[in-house]
Amino acid sequence: MNDSIAEQIRSLAKKELSPWRYNHTARVVLLMQNIAKRLYLNEDLASIAGWAHDIAKEWDDTTLLAKIHHYHRSHYLQSHSSSALWHGLVAMPYITERIGYYNQEVDHAIIHHSTGSLQEHWLTQLLFISDAFEPGRSFITPFYQSIIAVAPLQELMQLVLTQSITELSMQKKEISPLTKQLYHTMRNSMQKQLKSFHQNALKENTYLFFYDQEMIIIDPGVKPEYLASSILSFKPSSVKILYTHGHFDHIIYGHALEQFLKTENIPYSSYAPKRDQQYFDAHEGLLHIQHIIQSYGLSHEYECMAVPHIDHFLTHNQSLNFIDLIFYETPGHTAGSGIFHSAQEHFMFTGDTIFANGSIGRTDFPDSSSADMAQSLSMIFKTFSLDTIIYPGHGMASTLEKEIQFHSYML
Numbered sequence: 001m002n003d004s005i006a007e008q009i010r011s012l013a014k015k016e017l018s019p020w021r022y023n024h025t026a027r028v029v030l031l032m033q034n035i036a037k038r039l040y041l042n043e044d045l046a047s048i049a050g051w052a053h054d055i056a057k058e059w060d061d062t063t064l065l066a067k068i069h070h071y072h073r074s075h076y077l078q079s080h081s082s083s084a085l086w087h088g089l090v091a092m093p094y095i096t097e098r099i100g101y102y103n104q105e106v107d108h109a110i111i112h113h114s115t116g117s118l119q120e121h122w123l124t125q126l127l128f129i130s131d132a133f134e135p136g137r138s139f140i141t142p143f144y145q146s147i148i149a150v151a152p153l154q155e156l157m158q159l160v161l162t163q164s165i166t167e168l169s170m171q172k173k174e175i176s177p178l179t180k181q182l183y184h185t186m187r188n189s190m191q192k193q194l195k196s197f198h199q200n201a202l203k204e205n206t207y208l209f210f211y212d213q214e215m216i217i218i219d220p221g222v223k224p225e226y227l228a229s230s231i232l233s234f235k236p237s238s239v240k241i242l243y244t245h246g247h248f249d250h251i252i253y254g255h256a257l258e259q260f261l262k263t264e265n266i267p268y269s270s271y272a273p274k275r276d277q278q279y280f281d282a283h284e285g286l287l288h289i290q291h292i293i294q295s296y297g298l299s300h301e302y303e304c305m306a307v308p309h310i311d312h313f314l315t316h317n318q319s320l321n322f323i324d325l326i327f328y329e330t331p332g333h334t335a336g337s338g339i340f341h342s343a344q345e346h347f348m349f350t351g352d353t354i355f356a357n358g359s360i361g362r363t364d365f366p367d368s369s370s371a372d373m374a375q376s377l378s379m380i381f382k383t384f385s386l387d388t389i390i391y392p393g394h395g396m397a398s399t400l401e402k403e404i405q406f407h408s409y410m411l
Contacts, residue, residue, distance in 0.1 A: 006047040008099045013055050025054050027134040031148070032126055039153060041122055049106045049127050052095055053113050056087040064090060076111065082174050085114050115176040116161060118185065125157045132160045143225065143260075150199070151229040158186050158233035166235075190234055192345070196391070197222045201301035204249040205393055207349060211323055213237040217257065218340065218349045219250040219393060220308075224260040236266060240322055241308070243272035244351025245337040246279025248289040250393060254308025271320065273329065274313035275336030282307060314338065330380065332373025333361030339380070347389040354380065354390060356398035358406030377407055 010029075014022055029050035036046040056064065064086040068074060071093040080089060092107035108117065109124040113131050117124050133140060133148055133156070148156065161183045168175045195208045204221035208230055215236040217227065231239070239261060243251055254270070261268045272280055279285050285307040293302050316329040316338075324344045330337050330353045341348040352361035353376060360377065363370045386401035 005099070005101050006044065006051055008101070009048060009051040009055070009095060012095065012098060013051050016055050017058060021054060021057055024134065024136055025051060027136050028053065028127075028130045031130040031134050035126060035130065035148070035153070035156075038149070039122075041126065045103070045106065045123060046126060048103065049109045049123055050130065052091050052106060053110045053127055053131065054087065055091045056094060059087065059090075061086070067094065079176065079178050080111075080115070082176065085176065088113055112178070115178040116157070116164075116182040117178065118182060120154075122153060125153050129153070129156045129160050132164065143228075143263075146225040147228045150225055155229040155233065158190070159229045161186055162233045162235055186233070194347075194391070195230055197226050198394075199223070199226050200249065201298060202249045203394055205391070205395075207391055210234050210236070214240070214322060216240045216242055216320075216322055216325070218242045218391075219244055219351065220253045220257045221249050221251070223253055224257050227257070228260065231261075231266070232264065239266055239268040240320065241268060241270040242320070242340055242349070243270070243276075243280075243308075243310075244339065244349060244353075244393060245273060245334045246276035246285075247334065247352065248279075248292045248302075248304070250351065251279065251308055252289060252302055252304050255304070255306040258308060269311045270308055271312045271314055271327070272308075272310045273327070273334075273336035273338045274315050275329065275331065276334055277310075277313055277336070279334075280307050280310045328379075328383075330376035332363055332369055332376045334365065335367040335369070335372075337361070337376070341384060341388070343385075346385070346387055347391060348384065349391050350380075351393040353377075354403060355392040355394060356390070356396045356403070358403065359395070361393075381407060 013025055017025065029047055032046040032050045033043050036043045061083045067090040068086060071090055073089045076089050080086065088111045091110045092102065096102040105121060105123050108121065109127040112124050113127045116128050164179060165175065165183050190210050193210050197206045198204060199222045204219065206220050206222045207218040208227060209216050213236060215234060217239060220241060241254060241257065258268065279288065286304065289304045289307065293299050314327040318327045320327065323342055325340055325342050328339050328341060330339050333352045337351055337353050339348050339350045339353060354360055360373060362368065363373050381400065381404050384400055386404065388400045390398045390400060390403060
């Protein structure tokens with residue numbers, strides 16, 4: 001049934017719209033279908049909303065206003081005072097009038113497809129995103145297409161809001177109160193938010209943490225497109241890239257991340273353990289990574305053209321000038337392995353020193369040491385409060401209180 005409804009609305013849209021506007025609508029529908037398929041959402045409902053959203057876009061203001069009153073939708077004019085938004089108010093009632101079809105979710109999505117909505121229904125978000133990011137838009141580069149292909153709906157929503165506010169402000173155009181409210185709600189929700197990404201073969205955890213106007217990124221072992229929507233949504237004034245140690249799965253996409261930040265004109269600085277400096281050598285470090293990838297048969301999973309550039313090599317008990325974050329050397333897994341700890345936020349990023357459920361990092365590498373690992377673990381358990389949350393380089397988060405039970409012999 002829904003297929004026939006979508007086809008009826010498509011036919012109606014073709015009669016109502018100019019070829020340019022119809023082609024835009026078709027691109028919106030295709031993008032909605034692709035995202036809906038990727039996220040296992042209702043593709044039929046996505047198609048209906050896509051074909052319907054701009055059906056009254058080319059009506060003149062007088063006609064639109066008359067229809068708004070005719071359909072008893074004048075109450076929306078307070079939030080949709082700009083005439084550029086009026087077509088969304090009349091689309092669903094007009095379709096109901098013409099073909100006898102009505103769907104409340106579709107109606108809500110169309111009404112808010114240019115403003116966004118505090119009601120986080122997937123269809124409303126999907127239409128809002130797809131209308132802004134359809135491939136005909138001039139700013140949709142291949143990299144943006146790669147973001148759209150992997151990012152969750154909520155992150156794409158945040159990205160559209162940020163770009164919409166920025167663009168409308170630069171053009172000194174009116175911004176809907178709904179859009180402003182949604183944007184500020186989103187910004188507030190991102191404060192002190194920590195995100196974890198592990199879209200890589202070895203399930204290495206890459207972390208993003210937002211604070212005030214700054215951001216830290218810990219161990220970029222995932223491609224930048226997985227991080228991009230979060231970074232661009234937050235629009236940080238600066239980024240600190242932190243490395244817990246130099247193993248390839250934790251640093252492999254550091255250079256690509258640097259290039260992305262440069263392209264977006266986002267200032268950044270990078271920090272790594274001084275005693276792992278050899279892993280970041282432009283020549284030897286790259287050869288090492290490429291050798292590991294080849295030796296372990298990971299060439300179809302990873303690619304690396306350059307190692308990241310390090311601005312600051314860290315030593316024990318060194319401050320990062322980001323909240324109260326401090327780097328501590330915890331040799332064992334590598335000679336220079338370390339952790340980043342914040343007493344204020346009650347967390348630490350432990351890399352491959354300590355994991356959840358009693359696991360610790362391997363100590364059978366050439367620059368590993370079981371004795372050093374034992375000393376490092378003892379230092380961690382004796383130095384930091386038990387309520388500290390552990391965010392490891394692999395696997396789930398834990399707490400020192402839980403992990404100390406597995407290592408009580410060290411106390």
